[in-house]
Amino acid sequence: MKDLLPEIRDYLKRRGVDYADLRFESAIRESVVVRNGSVERVSSSQDQGVGIRVLLGGGWGFAATSETSRQALRQTANLAMDIARASALVSRRKVVLSPEPAQKGTYRSPCKKDPFKVPLSAKIDLLAQACDVLQKDDRIRVARGNIRWSRTRKWFFNTEGTETEQDITVSAAGIAATAVSDNDAQKRSFPAGHDGDAATLGFEFIEQMDIAGNAERVREEAVALLTAPECPSGDWDIILDGSQMALQIHESCGHPIELDRVMGTELSLAGGSFLTLDRQGHFRYGSPIVHITADATIPGGRGSFGYDDEGVPAQRYDIVKDGIFVGYLSSRETAPVIGVSSGGAMRAEGWNSIPLIRMTNINLEPGKGSLEDLIADTKKGLLMDANRVWSIDDRRMNFQFGCEIAWEIENGKLGRVFKNPAYRGITPEFWGCCDAICGPENWHVWGVSNCGKGEPMQTIGTGHGAAPTRFRSVRVGAEK
Amino acid sequence: MREQDEILSLLTDALNESPYGSECDLLYVGQQKSLTRFTQSAIHQNLVVDDARVVARVMLDGGVGVAATNEIIPETLSAAILKATEIARQQTQPEKLPSLPTPSPIGVINTFDEQTASFSPSDRAASLIRLFNHAGNYRLTLSGAFTTEAGAVALVNSSGINLYQPVTSADLNLLAFSHNGSGYASGVGRSVSDFVPMELAEKAVEKCLQGTDPKDIEPGEYDVLLEPQAVGDLLEWTSQIGFSARECQEGTSFMTGKLGERIAGDNVTIVDDAMDPRGLPFPFDLEGAPKQRVFLIDRGVAAGVVHDRQSAEREGVHSTGHSLGAEFPNRPLALNLIFETGTSTYQEMLAQLDRGLVITRFHYINGYLDTRNALLTGMTRDGTFWVERGLVKHGVKNLRFADSMLRVLSNIAAVSSTTKAVSIGDDLLGACVCPAILVKGFKFTSGTDH
Numbered sequence: 004m005k006d007l008l009p010e011i012r013d014y015l016k017r018r019g020v021d022y023a024d025l026r027f028e029s030a031i032r033e034s035v036v037v038r039n040g041s042v043e044r045v046s047s048s049q050d051q052g053v054g055i056r057v058l059l060g061g062g063w064g065f066a067a068t069s070e071t072s073r074q075a076l077r078q079t080a081n082l083a084m085d086i087a088r089a090s091a092l093v094s095r096r097k098v099v100l101s102p103e104p105a106q107k108g109t110y111r112s113p114c115k116k117d118p119f120k121v122p123l124s125a126k127i128d129l130l131a132q133a134c135d136v137l138q139k140d141d142r143i144r145v146a147r148g149n150i151r152w153s154r155t156r157k158w159f160f161n162t163e164g165t166e167t168e169q170d171i172t173v174s175a176a177g178i179a180a181t182a183v184s185d186n187d188a189q190k191r192s193f194p195a196g197h198d199g200d201a202a203t204l205g206f207e208f209i210e211q212m213d214i215a216g217n218a219e220r221v222r223e224e225a226v227a228l229l230t231a232p233e234c235p236s237g238d239w240d241i242i243l244d245g246s247q248m249a250l251q252i253h254e255s256c257g258h259p260i261e262l263d264r265v266m267g268t269e270l271s272l273a274g275g276s277f278l279t280l281d282r283q284g285h286f287r288y289g290s291p292i293v294h295i296t297a298d299a300t301i302p303g304g305r306g307s308f309g310y311d312d313e314g315v316p317a318q319r320y321d322i323v324k325d326g327i328f329v330g331y332l333s334s335r336e337t338a339p340v341i342g343v344s345s346g347g348a349m350r351a352e353g354w355n356s357i358p359l360i361r362m363t364n365i366n367l368e369p370g371k372g373s374l375e376d377l378i379a380d381t382k383k384g385l386l387m388d389a390n391r392v393w394s395i396d397d398r399r400m401n402f403q404f405g406c407e408i409a410w411e412i413e414n415g416k417l418g419r420v421f422k423n424p425a426y427r428g429i430t431p432e433f434w435g436c437c438d439a440i441c442g443p444e445n446w447h448v449w450g451v452s453n454c455g456k457g458e459p460m461q462t463i464g465t466g467h468g469a470a471p472t473r474f475r476s477v478r479v480g481a482e483k
Numbered sequence: 484m485r486e487q488d489e490i491l492s493l494l495t496d497a498l499n500e501s502p503y504g505s506e507c508d509l510l511y512v513g514q515q516k517s518l519t520r521f522t523q524s525a526i527h528q529n530l531v532v533d534d535a536r537v538v539a540r541v542m543l544d545g546g547v548g549v550a551a552t553n554e555i556i557p558e559t560l561s562a563a564i565l566k567a568t569e570i571a572r573q574q575t576q577p578e579k580l581p582s583l584p585t586p587s588p589i590g591v592i593n594t595f596d597e598q599t600a601s602f603s604p605s606d607r608a609a610s611l612i613r614l615f616n617h618a619g620n621y622r623l624t625l626s627g628a629f630t631t632e633a634g635a636v637a638l639v640n641s642s643g644i645n646l647y648q649p650v651t652s653a654d655l656n657l658l659a660f661s662h663n664g665s666g667y668a669s670g671v672g673r674s675v676s677d678f679v680p681m682e683l684a685e686k687a688v689e690k691c692l693q694g695t696d697p698k699d700i701e702p703g704e705y706d707v708l709l710e711p712q713a714v715g716d717l718l719e720w721t722s723q724i725g726f727s728a729r730e731c732q733e734g735t736s737f738m739t740g741k742l743g744e745r746i747a748g749d750n751v752t753i754v755d756d757a758m759d760p761r762g763l764p765f766p767f768d769l770e771g772a773p774k775q776r777v778f779l780i781d782r783g784v785a786a787g788v789v790h791d792r793q794s795a796e797r798e799g800v801h802s803t804g805h806s807l808g809a810e811f812p813n814r815p816l817a818l819n820l821i822f823e824t825g826t827s828t829y830q831e832m833l834a835q836l837d838r839g840l841v842i843t844r845f846h847y848i849n850g851y852l853d854t855r856n857a858l859l860t861g862m863t864r865d866g867t868f869w870v871e872r873g874l875v876k877h878g879v880k881n882l883r884f885a886d887s888m889l890r891v892l893s894n895i896a897a898v899s900s901t902t903k904a905v906s907i908g909d910d911l912l913g914a915c916v917c918p919a920i921l922v923k924g925f926k927f928t929s930g931t932d933h
Contacts, residue, residue, distance in 0.1 A: 038813070041576050042547070042574045042576065043812060043813060044547070044810070044811075044812055045547070045548060045570045045573075045574065046548075046549035046550065046551070046570075046809075046810055047549070047550045047567075048538075048550070048551035048552070048810075049552050049553070049554075049559075050534075050536065050551075050552065050553035050554075051553065051554065052534065052553065054532075062526065063526075063527065063528065063529060064529055064530070064604075065528070065529065065531075065532075066530065066531045066532070066533075067530070067531075067532045067533065067534070068532075068533050068534075069533065069534050069535065069553045069554065070533075079533075082531055085604065086529045086530065086531060086604045089519075089526075089529060089603075089604035089605045089607070089608045090519075090529040090604075092526075092609075092612065093521065093525055093608050093612055093615065094526060095523065095524065096525070123570065123573045123574075124573055127573075144733050144734050145733050145735075181733065181734075181735060183733070183735065185740075186855060188734055188735040188854060188855050266522075267522040267523055267626065268520070268522050268527050268528070270626040270660070271522070271627040271628050271656055271658055272628070274846065274864075277932075355532045355534050356532075357528060357530055391851050391852060392849045392851050392852040392860070393847075393849055394847045394848065394849040394860050394861055394862070394883075395847055396846060396847070396862040396864075396883070397846050397847075397862065397864050397881075398931070398932075398933060400931050400932060400933075401862065401881070401883055401929060401931035403883060403885070403928075403929075405849075405851070405852040423852055425852055427883070427928070429931070429932075458518060458630070459532075459630075460908065478929075481852055481853075481858065481860065481885050481928075482858070482885045482886075482926065482928065
């Protein structure tokens with residue numbers, strides 16, 4: 004197989020394409036889900052194939068096949084050229100790719116303990132123990148835990164001489180408890196909402212979570228929410244925990260900095276961006292303490308890799324510096340529009356997906372002090388934890404997010420629990436109210452496993468370094 | 484594309500390798516997906532992807548294993564059965580799992596169209612050039628996606644089920660853009676002839692022109708005329724949080740404890756019916772159970788939820804044919820929602836709107852904050868208009884709504900006599916069929932700048 008890819012690449016060169024790349028991916032994905040003491044699902048999925056992208060006569064074509072014979076790859080290459088010719092009928096501007104040096108290299112994500120070698124029984128036991136603890140209250144109607152692990156091998160060749168090889172291991176896990184009464188249902192999760200946390204690390208990442216050790220707290224908080232008062236509406240100072248900050252960064256910064264989106268190629272589905280080209284370099288995105296970076300080089304980050312799916316090496320750069328919007332996530336096609344080289348952010352869900360500009364690890368750089376310090380420094384406010392609801396407009400301005408739980412803060416101390424907390428805002432106004440970010444001791448790169456983009460929809464993992472962060476005078480309440 | 488006999492023979496041979504005393508099923512989903520995306524009236528993404536996948540499930544001694552592969556040859560299918568068996572042997576379940584379905588009569592319906600299967604990238608490009616020219620006549624550009632799919636779903640199991648269904652779909656969504664306005668129109672069907680692209684382009688252009696230079700309005704409660712796409716957007720999320728037996732049994736659904744009670748106005752009947760040709764029909768679920776018509780809300784009364792075999796076993800009832808297959812056990816889902824028609828024409832409903840809004844579609848809805856009260860939030864998008872005394876006056880900037888669907892469904896003043904198929908993302912298995920509805924006092928909480 005590995006010998007066939009350069010052979011097909013050379014065939015495409017002989018046929019006179021302007022540019023072509025070939026990407027072989029072979030992935031194994033496994034998961035176990037335990038629900039209410041029973042194994043709900045254990046599954047193992049393998050898939051592989053080759054995606055061929057061709058630029059010819061000003062048009063792009065992409066064809067992919069799961070058949071990996073010489074004949075199938077030759078047919079797929081021909082189909083990609085046919086599609087490119089059809090695209091060229093309706094292309095408007097000349098495609099210019101940023102010049103990038105040819106890369107030859109390999110990348111392997113860090114993995115101390117191979118998740119494929121950890122016995123299935125050990126994984127089931129870990130989740131079953133946690134579920135046992137979660138279920139020690141009759142009001143817990145659903146106790147659920149999941150562990151997911153995968154390994155993707157990727158070979159990339161392009162007509163400019165780049166040849167790279169990558170092996171990326173992903174480990175992920177989480178638990179959740181849903182408490183139910185006659186007229187309410189409340190959920191608590193650990194370590195984050197939506198199936199937990201994820202990283203490009205081995206099973207050591209899951210072991211250090213201490214899932215079982217947190218199950219009792221998760222259960223008690225879920226039950227407490229059933230009798231907690233509704234979160235009061237109004238303008239509040241709020242502290243968002245790290246996992247909710249990850250979602251906040253993802254939706255209100257990560258997506259609007261995708262340069263393909265800015266240039267209109269996602270208008271048909273997800274929309275555009277308020278961070279238009281004329282705003283780069285001077286638009287005030289947030290308060291002066293807001294420093295946001297894109298960093299695909301963080302060891303173990305869910306959005307980390309060695310090379311993107313155009314063969315461009317992983318990079319770290321500023322997105323927002325001193326509160327000013329300065330940089331985009333970019334590709335080889337979009338980078339020349341803003342006069343830079345590619346930011347190395349082209350990623351595809353798999354062999355059968357065309358690469359798009361995707362988030363890598365988009366991080367709010369840490370500030371100073373602990374969460375305890377920040378709470379102590381807050382006279383009256385709310386601490387919100389774990390995302391439950393996310394909704395944002397088609398230019399990423401008007402958002403409303405909800406969390407699983409909130410605690411009242413009075414005179415620097417945590418007080419009552421509130422249920423159904425939600426807050427909303429306009430992105431730059433909201434980030435302009437950011438006045439404190441906790442320090443490195445509370446900073447963690449959260450893994451988001453379900454970022455969707457594109458047609459056909461591609462779901463990909465991203466990372467978000469974040470610490471608990473305070474915002475002043477934010478509108479709280481879902482309906483008013 | 485593989486032929487029916489070849490696929491069923493491969494699956495049946497693999498089934499014979501399942502261990503003695505086990506139950507086993509193999510699900511095949513093969514697809515050639517072709518898609519052309521465009522923006523500013525130019526193609527920027529054009530692809531054809533050929534893939535097929537087999538999911539093998541083995542139930543043995545109280546354990547269940549699932550293994551999948553996209554390499555469809557005898558050796559890899561045997562390996563998948565072996566892997567699923569190995570997984571099953573490492574578990575025991577505290578409760579006995581229900582058996583796999585046995586053969587039942589499956590409805591006969593044509594889900595395949597040859598013209599759609601052979602629709603080429605050049606065909607799509609040629610069609611789009613005409614649409615781009617039409618928009619250009621008004622100094623507008625088009626963005627969107629034109630998708631055609633052809634494939635097949637096959638299923639065999641150790642209880643004798645042996646099913647094969649070829650399937651196609653076509654989907655075109657169009658957004659017309661001016662300097663500060665946008666308009667949306669879409670079509671979906673089992674065939675590319677189920678919609679007329681130029682009619683959609685004309686609709687998108689008309690909406691864009693009407694909505695250009697949108698004005699601000701204050702958030703608050705407004706009467707709204709929701710067009711079919713907007714109704715489908717709400718219905719899809721309502722189904723996610725409430726029409727599945729699992730959510731109902733676990734107490735998180737707004738239907739929990741409400742079956743038989745009035746939860747909506749008597750002009751609201753919502754069913755799930757995968758055999759209705761107005762949608763994207765498909766005759767069986769991904770475990771091989773026949774799709775049944777299920778009344779979810781019947782003239783305002785909570786009437787039922789959809790089941791797979793696991794949720795059905797828990798209540799001692801039969802599956803309604805809503806399984807998503809071995810990889811999503813215990814997760815029945817309604818994929819073919821139909822909001823039954825009323826008696827009003829669109830123009831009659833518009834005439835009833837004294838002061839209010841016409842809404843074309845919603846964006847980024849989410850309903851997880853308070854599922855027991857079916858509280859949804861989301862934004863309007865691509866065609867929101869201010870109406871006075873039955874006349875559309877001007878476009879308005881997008882608004883965020885936050886409202887309970889139970890409240891919305893109880894405040895419907897009129898339902899249109901015609902419906903439209905609305906895509907819910909996976910055109911292989913289903914779509915919503917929705918009328919336009921006139922809702923009193925729909926709640927908006929905030930606005931945005933466009």
